[in-house]
Amino acid sequence: xxxxxxxxxxxxxxxxxxxxxxxxxxxxxxxxxxxxxxxxxxxxxxxxxxxxxxxxxxxxxxxxxxxxxxxxxxxxxxxxxxxxxxxxxxxxxxxxxxxxxxxxxxxxxxxxxxxxxxxxxxxxxxxxxxxxxxxxxxxxxxxxxxxxxxxxxxxx
DNA sequence: GCCAACGTTGGC
DNA sequence: GCCAACGTTGGC
Numbered sequence: 001x002x003x004x005x006x007x008x009x010x011x012x013x014x015x016x017x018x019x020x021x022x023x024x025x026x027x028x029x030x031x032x033x034x035x036x037x038x039x040x041x042x043x044x045x046x047x048x049x050x051x052x053x054x055x056x057x058x059x060x061x062x063x064x065x066x067x068x069x070x071x072x073x074x075x076x077x078x079x080x081x082x083x084x085x086x087x088x089x090x091x092x093x094x095x096x097x098x099x100x101x102x103x104x105x106x107x108x109x110x111x112x113x114x115x116x117x118x119x120x121x122x123x124x125x126x127x128x129x130x131x132x133x134x135x136x137x138x139x140x141x142x143x144x145x146x147x148x149x150x151x152x153x154x155x156x
Numbered sequence: 157g158c159c160a161a162c163g164t165t166g167g168c
Numbered sequence: 169g170c171c172a173a174c175g176t177t178g179g180c
Contacts, residue, residue, distance in 0.1 A: 037163075038164095039163090134160090134161080135160065135162065136161085136162090137161070137162060137163080
């Protein structure tokens with residue numbers, strides 16, 4: 001079933017996987033491991049399609065903000081780290097038969113200037129973005145087309 | 157390190 | 169199903 005391209009904002013801690021790390025990976029592709037929130041998982045499992053646009057956001061760092069543009073590069077499949085007892089993402093309640101956690105591959109397209117969280121909050125055109133909502137903790141949020149367009153414009 | 161906000165867990 | 173306790177996220 002065809003549908004229009006959708007857009008997403010995906011948070012990553014740059015100490016774990018930065019936009020530079022993703023661009024340095026083969027084909028710029030990284031598996032989006034470690035999501036352990038059902039709502040974020042459901043976005044990847046149920047809503048994402050190959051080719052969807054992704055804003056690559058750096059969180060948990062000195063300068064949080066959008067650091068690059070990427071795209072969804074696979075359909076959803078089980079996150080292998082849930083089965084790995086040595087991983088911080090290990091989930092003992094997951095089994096190969098019934099995995100809890102799914103992920104998609106993300107392909108980094110380009111690094112951009114850092115569009116800081118501060119700047120995003122200051123822009124009236126972005127005021128109602130989900131990711132800016134007070135108390136929001138979702139690591140993956142859908143992005144409305146108008147917000148996507150505005151952010152690409154700001155990124156130059 | 158602090159803390160607001162919110163998700164998850166588990167007893168009942 | 170309720171809800172208190174606890175854990176996590178993530179900006180500051």
